[in-house]
Amino acid sequence: MIPGAHYDQRWWDDVHEGEELPRIDDEITYRRVVMNPATTWDYFPGHHDPEYARSQGQPTIYINTMHFMGFIDRVATTWAGPRSFIARRKMSMRRPIFAGDTMVGAGRVSRKYTDSGGATVRHLVELEVTVSNQRGELCAPATVILELPARGAG
Amino acid sequence: MGSSKAGGQIDVDDIGYEVPSGTYEEARALVGSTRPVRFGEVEVNAPMIRHYAAMVRDPNPGYWDREFAAQQWGEIVAPPGMLMTWLIPIEWQPAGGRPVPLLTAQVPLPGDTFLNASNDTELLEPIRVGDHLNVVEELTGVSEEKHTAAGRGHFVTTLSTYRREDGTVVARSTNVLFRFRAGGAP
Amino acid sequence: MSVRLAEGSYEDARAMIGTRAEVEFADHAVTWALIKYFCAMVQDSNASYWDPDFAEAQWGGIVSPPAMLLTWVMAPDWQPQSPEPKTLLLARIPLPDPTVISVETDTELFRPIRAGDWLNVEETLVDVSARKSTELGEGHFVTTEAVFRAGDGTPVARYRHVLFRYTPRKPAGQ
Numbered sequence: 486m487i488p489g490a491h492y493d494q495r496w497w498d499d500v501h502e503g504e505e506l507p508r509i510d511d512e513i514t515y516r517r518v519v520m521n522p523a524t525t526w527d528y529f530p531g532h533h534d535p536e537y538a539r540s541q542g543q544p545t546i547y548i549n550t551m552h553f554m555g556f557i558d559r560v561a562t563t564w565a566g567p568r569s570f571i572a573r574r575k576m577s578m579r580r581p582i583f584a585g586d587t588m589v590g591a592g593r594v595s596r597k598y599t600d601s602g603g604a605t606v607r608h609l610v611e612l613e614v615t616v617s618n619q620r621g622e623l624c625a626p627a628t629v630i631l632e633l634p635a636r637g638a639g
Numbered sequence: 640m641g642s643s644k645a646g647g648q649i650d651v652d653d654i655g656y657e658v659p660s661g662t663y664e665e666a667r668a669l670v671g672s673t674r675p676v677r678f679g680e681v682e683v684n685a686p687m688i689r690h691y692a693a694m695v696r697d698p699n700p701g702y703w704d705r706e707f708a709a710q711q712w713g714e715i716v717a718p719p720g721m722l723m724t725w726l727i728p729i730e731w732q733p734a735g736g737r738p739v740p741l742l743t744a745q746v747p748l749p750g751d752t753f754l755n756a757s758n759d760t761e762l763l764e765p766i767r768v769g770d771h772l773n774v775v776e777e778l779t780g781v782s783e784e785k786h787t788a789a790g791r792g793h794f795v796t797t798l799s800t801y802r803r804e805d806g807t808v809v810a811r812s813t814n815v816l817f818r819f820r821a822g823g824a825p
Numbered sequence: 826m827s828v829r830l831a832e833g834s835y836e837d838a839r840a841m842i843g844t845r846a847e848v849e850f851a852d853h854a855v856t857w858a859l860i861k862y863f864c865a866m867v868q869d870s871n872a873s874y875w876d877p878d879f880a881e882a883q884w885g886g887i888v889s890p891p892a893m894l895l896t897w898v899m900a901p902d903w904q905p906q907s908p909e910p911k912t913l914l915l916a917r918i919p920l921p922d923p924t925v926i927s928v929e930t931d932t933e934l935f936r937p938i939r940a941g942d943w944l945n946v947e948e949t950l951v952d953v954s955a956r957k958s959t960e961l962g963e964g965h966f967v968t969t970e971a972v973f974r975a976g977d978g979t980p981v982a983r984y985r986h987v988l989f990r991y992t993p994r995k996p997a998g999q
Contacts, residue, residue, distance in 0.1 A: 486872075486876060486879070487733055487734070487872060487875045487876040487879075488733065488734035489732060489733030489734030489735055489870055490733040490734075490870045490871070490872040490875045490876055490879075491733070491870045491871055491872055492872050492879070511868060516655070517866065520730070520862075520865075520866040521866070523862070523866075524859070524862040524863045524865075524866045524896075525863065525893070525895070525896045525899070526690065526896055526899040526900075526901065527895070527896075527899065528902055529828065530828060531924075531926070537828075540924075540993070541924050541926070541993050542961055542962060542993035542994055542995045549927070550927040550930060550986075551863075551892045551893065551895065551896070552866070552867065552892075554891065554892035554930070554932070555863065555864075555866070555867035555869060555890055555892035555893075556867055558869070558890060558891060558892055559867055559868070559869040559871070562869075562871045562873075563869075563870070563871070567871045567872040567873045567879065567883065568883055570934075570937065571891050571934060572933065572934060573931075573932065573933045573934070574891065574930075574931075574932045575929075575930070575931040575932075576929065576930050576931075576932075577928065577929045578926075578927055578928055578929065581926075680861065681857070681858035681861060682857075682858060684853075684856050684858045684859075685852075685853050685854075685856075686852070686853035686856050686858075686859055687856075687858060687859070689852060689853065689901050690901050692901075693901030693902060693903040693904065694901075694903075696903055698905030700905075703904070703905055703906075729861055729862060729865045730865050730866070731865040731866075731868055732865070733870035733875055
């Protein structure tokens, strides 16, 4: 086991619709924004060059699409556990998260269901996840569909 | 983003790790000491090699051409300039805490910032994709206070011995870093 | 500092709808080292990304965060063999506006993506909207769809991306 890694697992059977996900706050420094290109290889200058960001009408550098995605997935699987499979994530980016902002991740279970269409029955939950900033402004609403392990499943 | 630096201390939030404050005498007392071996957190790998070679614009086929590299070196090889990168701890771990920096940043001295001054690296073996490196660092010198155009401070010399997982020494590197207080002439 | 985006008219862009770009093959396999750096950036402690024993038992090996899909097919911005870096289809769509921002994504994963997988991507231009005006500026909403496949040709993911290609309302700061 890796110290600090998340192993707790939520089972499909125990989930109920309306359940709230634990909130996650994350302060985004300049350094974290610059880590976007370093880790994703996305060198679009809005993510590392303040002059370019200003030319775009933005106050400063801001995180990229993949950082939004990774944070939303983290909010989902921190609640759901590492045996969950992210089957789908739909996300809108309404407002950027800038260097100096805090990302606030929250969510709730909107649907719990099964899908018998394939070779095996899949036990699924649909989550509504939001990323807001420290002013409470909605930055990225998302819908995430997770497959969870179920007790009594094969 | 601003931080106040009290009494020459380096702000841990700026740098990302603890850099101790201290006196020249405290630093001198550590000369000759060696840190326990540290292991790289990633294996030498081709995408990071490419990313670095692209940054430097180095077309050496040892970094890009699998067939050539297999014939020449056995595997794609890492640019020697990446040596330190393989041993720099990742910014964050699930267990939390701050990463432990290179020895040169662990020396207690006055001076709230640093600039690297020189590096002398000897490569004994090619560093190949799949290698897992470790380093043993020794503090070999701390100079008296010097005044340079950058400011007032001390030159810190460290000797790093890099090994592969099978114990073979792959490189030795002597690095001199200037730890100083900013502010031009004395 | 600017970004190379193809220049042209809305009609030029509309004419490209339905165009399927050449399949782009990854230069590198899904690599655990890159997964670690990404997860460190996002501060995601999911054991699937950090614990090889757990990941082996659960998924058959370390898995990639779904957010890294594009990274697995991204090339560095310089290569010795070609003067121009590979670009995503978006950059080749001719429009009059100088910059772009991501607006919406819809990602569907069909199977876990594991360290060692070699991916390829095939992008299609799905739509270019008429000129719109938003808070940020004036421009067009561009929709692309990408299919990611593994080395054996099996689709592993589908990715729909809407971007706003625009001329800023406030070009130099606030």
